[in-house]
Amino acid sequence: MIVFLLRHAERLPDPADDLAPEGVERAKLLARMLADSGVHIAFCSDRIRTQRTIEPLRKLPGAHVKRVDVAIDPNHIPDYVQKIVTRVKALPEDAIAIIASHDAAIRPIVEGLTGRTVDDVTGTQFDKLFVLSVPKAGAGNVSLMRYGKATP
Numbered sequence: 001m002i003v004f005l006l007r008h009a010e011r012l013p014d015p016a017d018d019l020a021p022e023g024v025e026r027a028k029l030l031a032r033m034l035a036d037s038g039v040h041i042a043f044c045s046d047r048i049r050t051q052r053t054i055e056p057l058r059k060l061p062g063a064h065v066k067r068v069d070v071a072i073d074p075n076h077i078p079d080y081v082q083k084i085v086t087r088v089k090a091l092p093e094d095a096i097a098i099i100a101s102h103d104a105a106i107r108p109i110v111e112g113l114t115g116r117t118v119d120d121v122t123g124t125q126f127d128k129l130f131v132l133s134v135p136k137a138g139a140g141n142v143s144l145m146r147y148g149k150a151t152p
Helices: 021-034 048-058 077-089 103-114
Strands: 002-007 041-045 066-070 096-101 128-133 141-146
Touching (some): 021 048, 041 048, 048 066, 077 096, 077 103, 096 103
Antiparallel strands (some): 128 141
């Protein structure tokens, strides 16, 4: 199974829960990059910023990307991560998925799906795109790519 994992694109300042103009552009770029990747299921939280990050990919002509929202309690990231990991691991071996998530959840999701460790994604990083190889058993692999305008 292949999983693309990323933090949502740039967001508007609090308390807004939507993408900033540069985040909208990053989401469009992501859609162009993954247009022919075979992604057919997208996981995101119940936050608008994660949903809008994958929206351009879901709206591509001929796209058959089903979205699955998973509620996130900011005070209880471990439950959110466990829900994501459980749902992804239940997919068929030939699945290709995308997860638009949150900075604090990226590292634990990578660890839960692959058994590998990566550095935390900070609150200012939006350009990291992890490509995970998720086997049914054993450790998987992780590749890190960058997309769009570089962020600190």
